[in-house]
Amino acid sequence: MPVDHIRVYEHRALRTDKPDDAGQKLTQPQLKLLQAYHGEKGTPFFTLINSGVKFCEYVGVLQVGSLTIEVLPKTDALNDKDTWQRFLISMLRTTGMLEIEQTGFASLKLKNNSILDLYFTLFLKEVKYLLQTGLVKKYNSTEGNSFALKGNIVFGRHIQQNLVHAERFYVRSAVYSHDNIYNRLLVKTTKLIALIAKPSISAAAKSILFDLPECVEMVVSESTFTRLVFDRKTDAYKDAIGIARLLLLNFHPDIRRGENNVIALMFDMNVLWERYVYRTLKRKLNETNPGEYEVREQLPSGFWKPTGGSIRTIRPDIVIYRNPEKGQAHIVLDTKWKRLNNGKPDDGDLKQMLVYNLYKNSMRSALVYPGTNSNNYVEGSFQISGHGNCSLVFLPLKVLDGSIQLALNNLLSLFRK
Numbered sequence: 001m002p003v004d005h006i007r008v009y010e011h012r013a014l015r016t017d018k019p020d021d022a023g024q025k026l027t028q029p030q031l032k033l034l035q036a037y038h039g040e041k042g043t044p045f046f047t048l049i050n051s052g053v054k055f056c057e058y059v060g061v062l063q064v065g066s067l068t069i070e071v072l073p074k075t076d077a078l079n080d081k082d083t084w085q086r087f088l089i090s091m092l093r094t095t096g097m098l099e100i101e102q103t104g105f106a107s108l109k110l111k112n113n114s115i116l117d118l119y120f121t122l123f124l125k126e127v128k129y130l131l132q133t134g135l136v137k138k139y140n141s142t143e144g145n146s147f148a149l150k151g152n153i154v155f156g157r158h159i160q161q162n163l164v165h166a167e168r169f170y171v172r173s174a175v176y177s178h179d180n181i182y183n184r185l186l187v188k189t190t191k192l193i194a195l196i197a198k199p200s201i202s203a204a205a206k207s208i209l210f211d212l213p214e215c216v217e218m219v220v221s222e223s224t225f226t227r228l229v230f231d232r233k234t235d236a237y238k239d240a241i242g243i244a245r246l247l248l249l250n251f252h253p254d255i256r257r258g259e260n261n262v263i264a265l266m267f268d269m270n271v272l273w274e275r276y277v278y279r280t281l282k283r284k285l286n287e288t289n290p291g292e293y294e295v296r297e298q299l300p301s302g303f304w305k306p307t308g309g310s311i312r313t314i315r316p317d318i319v320i321y322r323n324p325e326k327g328q329a330h331i332v333l334d335t336k337w338k339r340l341n342n343g344k345p346d347d348g349d350l351k352q353m354l355v356y357n358l359y360k361n362s363m364r365s366a367l368v369y370p371g372t373n374s375n376n377y378v379e380g381s382f383q384i385s386g387h388g389n390c391s392l393v394f395l396p397l398k399v400l401d402g403s404i405q406l407a408l409n410n411l412l413s414l415f416r417k
Contacts, residue, residue, distance in 0.1 A: 004030065004067045005114060007081045009074040010269060011058055016276040022081075026052060033064045037262055045266050057337070058266040059088055061116040063196065065260040070114050074270055075339055075397065077369040084407075087397070087404035089115065091330030095275040097246075097267065098122075115266060119243055120201050122191045124208060127186055128242035131192075131211050136233050138180035181228065182237050187215045192251060196261055220248045220397035265371070273337040274317045277368055277395070280406055281318070293330065293415075294321045301359045316356045320415075329362035331414055336369050343378065345392060353390040356384050365387035366414060371396055377410050 007026050008014055019025045026034075034053050037043065045062060046053045055071050061068045072084040092098035098119070120160045135195025190212060194205035218224075225245045252262040275297075282295040305311040318333040335351060345367055353365045357396055378392035385415075391414065396407040 005070070007070045008055060008066070008070060008083070009072050010055055011079075013049060013052050013054040013188070014069075015049075017051040030067050033067055033260055036260070037064050043264075044268075045264065045305065045347075057269045059269050059272070060264070060266040061114050061115055062262075062264045062266060063114075064262050068114050068116065071266070071335075074133040075337075077118040078399065080155070081347065083399060083402060083404055085115070086402065089273055090403065090405075091276045092267070093281050095272060096279075097272075116263070117198065117201060117249065119265065120197050120205075123189060123193065123240060123243040123247070124201070124204055126243070127212070128191060130186070130236060131208070135178050135181065135183055135186075136237070137178055137215065160268075168388050175410070176336070179215045180386050181218070181224075182234055182241070183213060184215040185224075185241060185244045185248070186203075189240075189247055190219065190220065192247060194264060194300060196251075220374075222249060262375065268337075270337045273370070273371055276406070277333070277335050277411075278318050281408060281411065284408055284412070285320075288412075290417075291321065295319075296321070299360075303359060314352075314355060314359060314413070316360065319360055319362075329360040330364070332362045332365040333368050333411075334361050336367055338369065339371075340369060340392070343392075350390060354384075354387060357382070357388045357390070364414065365389070366390075366391040366393045366411070368393050368395060370394070372408075377413070 004057075006014065006026075007022075008020065008024065014020060014024065014026045016028055016031050021046055033050065035048060036047070038048055038053075039066060044056060045058045048137070048266045053287050062071070063120060070085065072081060072087055074084055077175070078084070089098065124168065129169070184232050187209070190205050190209055194202050194209065196202075197205060225241070228241065234289045246265060247263065250264050252264075259289065264281050278297045285293045285295060295320045298311040298317065300315045302311040303314050316332045317335045319329050320333070321328075321333045322330040332353070334356065336349065357363065357365050365388065369392065377394065379389065380391065381389040395411060397404045399405075399406050411412045
């Protein structure tokens with residue numbers, strides 16, 4: 001069955017009774033799939049509306065049964081889904097959510113493929129590399145009856161099971177094999193791709209399965225990955241395991257019929273924007289002013305503690321220091337993935353920046369928004385002596401060679417003041 005592929009922007013709706021701006025409509029069966037996935041518990045990715053669904057601030061890809069929906073970011077009048085898709089991939093690369101070299105990124109053919117296809121393809125590429133270089137072997141402890149005395153006798157179990165079988169031994173032994181947690185994750189993820197991917201990618205996954213060793217089936221959870229230890233022998237697995245973690249933890253099988261499996265690789269755009277600005281700014285400052293600034297992310301400070309309770313903290317998105325040992329922040333930044341149509345920030349955001357200035361001992365802060373006008377920059381001062389100022393900085397998203405790039409000039413100008 002061919003996979004239905006829909007691309008829509010964040011905060012937009014898809015309906016069955018009328019098409020969206022791109023002429024896309026949901027069918028009744030597709031809407032029922034999304035309604036079933038939403039269920040009573042709901043989902044942060046979309047809300048149910050009359051005859052359709054409306055997407056929220058999450059972007060990425062959602063596949064329910066045969067329906068694939070890509071939710072793309074968008075902040076201005078540019079209405080080119082291919083360009084916004086490349087921008088999302090660039091953000092995922094920059095923030096470490098998608099490990100792909102620039103050369104490979106430039107040559108990707110994404111016209112008819114979803115971001116999920118990209119993750120599938122990258123994972124299979126990593127598995128092929130591991131097969132070529134040699135899969136890791138580990139010692140596994142096994143126990144059971146044997147006709148040869150190899151390993152250590154487990155006396156309690158031996159007496160229990162072999163009292164009248166002198167020819168058998170119940171032993172515990174170590175077996176050096178490919179059946180270990182690293183290869184089990186490769187096999188499990190490859191089987192998942194073979195099950196849910198489009199036919200061409202599914203066929204490639206099935207072909208790779210012939211070369212992978214037989215491994216014990218395992219149930220995965222977040223703790224499965226947090227317990228992993230990478231050493232010299234397993235370091236090459238890191239990229240593949242990273243993708244495996246995203247795919248396996250976000251896969252929800254349809255137990256009853258097996259036809260409407262769900263996988264959701266969705267990212268909070270507010271968090272993604274903050275990480276993107278942080279990584280881009282840190283790299284730029286290291287290039288232009290090496291060693292002069294220290295850029296820190298999500299630096300907490302306690303600000304209130306009830307009697308007998310837990311302390312409350314504040315966490316500005318980005319704090320830049322010039323002399324960290326003095327404890328005085330050079331600039332405090334808070335990123336906001338939204339457009340200010342009237343150029344006026346929320347009062348709550350400004351009050352938040354006032355608190356950041358106070359607690360980070362800073363005289364300068366800024367709210368950082370995406371923008372299209374390279375001259376968009378607003379200065380403002382807090383009307384309390386000694387509490388500094390807060391600027392509004394708009395970072396243009398410029399289209400260059402078919403891709404959207406972040407221009408930091410407005411933000412870097414703060415460092416020259």
